[in-house]
Amino acid sequence: MMKLACVLLVLFAMPAATADGAEIKSEKVTISVKQTTVQSVLSEIERQTGYLFIVNSNVDTKRSVNMSAVNRSVTDVLNDMFRGTGVYYAIEGRHIILSRNEKMNSGTSSGSNEGQKRTVRGQILDESGNPLIGANVRIVGGKEGVITDLSGNYTLSGDFNDNSVIEVSYVGMKTRTSRIGNRSKVDFALNSDSEVLDEVVVVGYGTQKKVNLTGAVSTVDVEKQLEARPITDVARGLQGSVPGLTIYTATGEMGTDPTMKIRGMVGSNLGSTAPLILVDNVECNSLQNINPEDIESVSVLKDAASASIYGVKAAFGVVLITTKKAKRGEKFSINYSNNFSWKRPTVTPEIVETWEGAEMSWAAGLRANPNLSEQTNSCYLSWNLESIERMKEWERVYGNVNLSPEMVLGRDFDIIDGKMYFYRSFDAPEMFIKKNSFQQNHNLSLSGSSGNTAYNLSLGYLGSEGIIKVNTDQYDRYNVTFGTNTELNKHFEVRSKLLYTRYEYDTPYNFGPSSSYDEWYYLYRWPKMMPYGTYQGIPFHNVVTEIEQANRNNKSNNYMRISVGGTAHIIPGLDFEADYTFTHVSRFTETNGGQVGGWNFWGGAGMKNEIWTAETHNKVVRATDMSDFHVLNALFRYNKELGKHSLGAIAGANIEMYRSYGNTSERRDMILNNHPEISLTSGDQYASAYKTHEARAGYFLRLNYAFNNRYLLELNGRLDGSSNFPADQQWGFFPSGSAGWIMSEENFMQGLKPWLSHLKIRGSYGSIGNQSVGANLFRPLLTPTTTTWVIGTTGERSFGLPTAIRDGFTWETITTGDIGIDMRFFDNRLGLSFDWYNRRNSNMIATGETLPATYGQTPPYRNYGELNTRGWEIALDFRHRFNNGLGISVNAYLSDARSFYDKLSTNSRALGSYEGREYGEIWGFETDRFFTEDDFETDPSGKLVLKEGIPSQSYYETNGWFFYGPGDIKYKDLNGDGKITPGDNTIDDPGDKKIIGNSSPRYEYGARLDLDWKGVDLGIFIQGVGKRDYWGTGSVVIPGFNYLEAWYTHQLDYWTPDNRDAFYPALSNTGQSNQTQNFLPQTKYLLNMAYCRIKNITVGYTFPEKWTRKAKISKLRLYLSLENVFEFDHLGDIPIDPETRTSTGDGDYIGRSYPYSRNTSFGLQVTF
Known part of the structure; x- marks a missing residue:
């Protein structure tokens, strides 16, 4: 409220009897009270008029008054109440500020003091850089004193000298002093007094x-x-x-x-x-x-x-x-903000030139077949040594020529014996991805009050273009929020809120075999020889053509939430609150397949102009998913202050009922390819539906106690019930508690203030039941199916075996202990917090013991397992405003967590499932170096074999054609048995494996710096991870993963006799395996995913209020914002974002998915 006053109010030192304000004079109130406080009268005026009072600390609001006013103006009431008291007031909009200052005014000072007649000026700002209006400025020990004006400025004139001290005070702010010295201008920046304005x-x-x-x-x-x-x-x-x-x-x-x-x-x-x-x-x-x-x-x-x-x-x-x-009581206001941004991908793979990729595939292929004469990949692109030379020739002649998409037979490709040889190079990502895509965001809100009712309305729109250049994707979101709050009388108030959100995501249909294999996967799958042009005006079979011709899919989500509630003020300190919320979510998915055709060469017999998409894509699907969520929260709240004792209690109930249901309709064989409607199909029809239900109830109690603002205690208890457990296990009681000691309030600590402003030691311990484990684990479910083995080949309706269940199935119990310390230094400018914690799941649900195969069913789930997570967190904050008006704020944190499986239901001792295993462990080999010719000798048959003393790696030479040689990876023999093996892959015998890393993020951190000065603000936000390892999978990170498909520019640094210091080993075909040959999980190619990202930089300027007031604008700010600006990482040239995680696709999907983006934006924020 004080900061709002600083912006909105101007204090003129005028007597109350002469205060002016046309609008307030028209406001009438009726008040009839006896022996009540000034504060009570002011509160009643606020209630009847909507005005807000800002009261200086020098006004006695506890003074007893009698007041009888019937339909009188506010000014008359104030004049009567403060007549003869020396209290002044000023009016600005719907705010009134009161101050008592019998001998001060805003521009002059009175009294005398020994010294020289002089004048000092300055400005008083708060910690946010806003001017403080009505701040008291005086000479310590003297009579000179003034009040700051609209802009927070003051002028002191009087008899004082260089040793005189100026004191500035303002309610809710730390009082500050400064020796005048030889200065004629002395500015101040006041910080909040945390003892008055606790957050x-x-x-x-x-x-x-x-x-x-x-x-x-x-x-x-x-x-x-x-x-x-x-x-x-x-x-x-x-x-x-x-x-x-x-x-x-x-x-x-x-x-x-x-x-x-x-x-x-x-x-x-x-x-x-x-x-x-x-x-x-x-x-x-x-x-x-x-x-x-x-x-x-x-x-x-x-x-x-x-x-x-x-x-x-x-x-x-x-x-x-x-x-x-x-x-x-809130004044009517309008807020509008917008943001216009342009985004571009952070990093994407770059495919090597046509001839480079063919040569790399050829080199890898020679490892398996020294007599290699030709190669053909799975989409029937063929090449040989002659065509590779044709590719090079094409690049020399036409590489820098801006050719049309139309391809020329004999120049760009040939058909020889039914095989397709392509020479022309196409950059598919360049054709597919926009350099920049546009995004806009608009928000409008209106808020205010009328009588006893307050209201707010908020509207929002977000429109974001995708980065697909052809048949682009589009995301739109619409938000509406409307809320009211009405005081029926002094005992009852009611409230309501409506929240509605609709978002739509419109994308081209995906012709891949599953949702994981989308256009991004195929865009980076094939080499540049893939023909992305046309011949005789007809396109070739490729992913760009598919997206260009695809129908549109649409996913829409409607989220509506209605809340109604009320509060009853039963007696002072005791309230009853009840709120009911209904949420309805409806999701609609339109999947519009179809057919795509053109030159199809994927069959291996030349090319044909035909439809190439599978019949399974010639379909229209409509899916509807609905959910209803009912929530009732009701509670009693009690607070009481008894001298040095502070008591608080909450007791209540929470009831939730959730239901979800939906259906899917599908029909094949579209009649009109460009009109995807179920009614315009003629083929097979499919339908499915589902329905689920879940219910929860809980009764809770919380008790808070504080003594003398030093000793703190909180006790919690909750009795929970869930439908996810059998009837005899549906209820569980889970208690918790915490305590704290504000040590800095002890008498023996007072000598450390203000250096040590605050010191609190705290601790907590308690448990919570976890019911998010699935709704039917205790039920023997039967799955309907069709069976053909009973009666001939005709499918008969049947049910599978019921799932196995186990008696005693119950809650997982999550127990957490936390010890923390909070400190603040230097008058609360610097803060430091530290937490250490341990979280234990002591009844973790897992599958039981392995059962004989004759049992015919998987083992039932049971409560057997223990998982412990231990970690720590440290947070730092600093804020200060210098006398020149410069404000600085710094916030930073660092945290770490590790999880361990201390108990498992099946302790097989295997590397992936042994007790004591840390979550995220990566087991692998330690890389030694590349093999060299000196490691080998020739046996009598002319075959290269390892010299004596060199550990054998023959364990991994299993496919009959790959044998380790010069340029391949040499692993370290950690157990010294003379051979590289995984042992039996158990913790007892891991062979030469060891823990080489962990995929869990460690040492996560964030930091924010904010500066502001005279309306200009700068914010810099940094976020990162100090340690995370990742064993990369797929073509982008493993050269040769599919050696007949795309290779990437960062993989050009591979071992050859002329490039022995290469990063990658000699090329080979890994057979689409992420753990084989030269790419067994190992230290050399383990990805270091630690990073530091400049997440956001924002620069803004807020125009001075004296400029905007004429346009009835309270606040106007323009800003420029950069998102995901740049990052520091350890990935080198590997083109994946350091935040990449395992995707929903298979291992070959990494690096070939929808890219992350950087944003450049600008916008404005305006308040009327």
């Missing part, structure tokens, strides 16, 4: 002062982290903002939800280990449904003591989002 943090079903928190809770600066950035969803904006919160995406595809984890990458064998995402205390299935501009606060609850109050889905933490709400 309030949103926690489970309520708020707490940050100083009183005893659990592990982190908050996000929403304004800095989410606003004015070209992000498509909230989750991407939160990445790197909070210690212990891991967020990543498998690809850069639009409309996909990033994966979120809190404190570790794994927590259970089954179900989701993602955090519970709550928006206004109700679960939200996707952050795509929330407009970042609608968010008021974000808290991350990380330990059991903080999260347990939310029950069974909060076992792995909670992301608690609070949206902006209507506030009574």
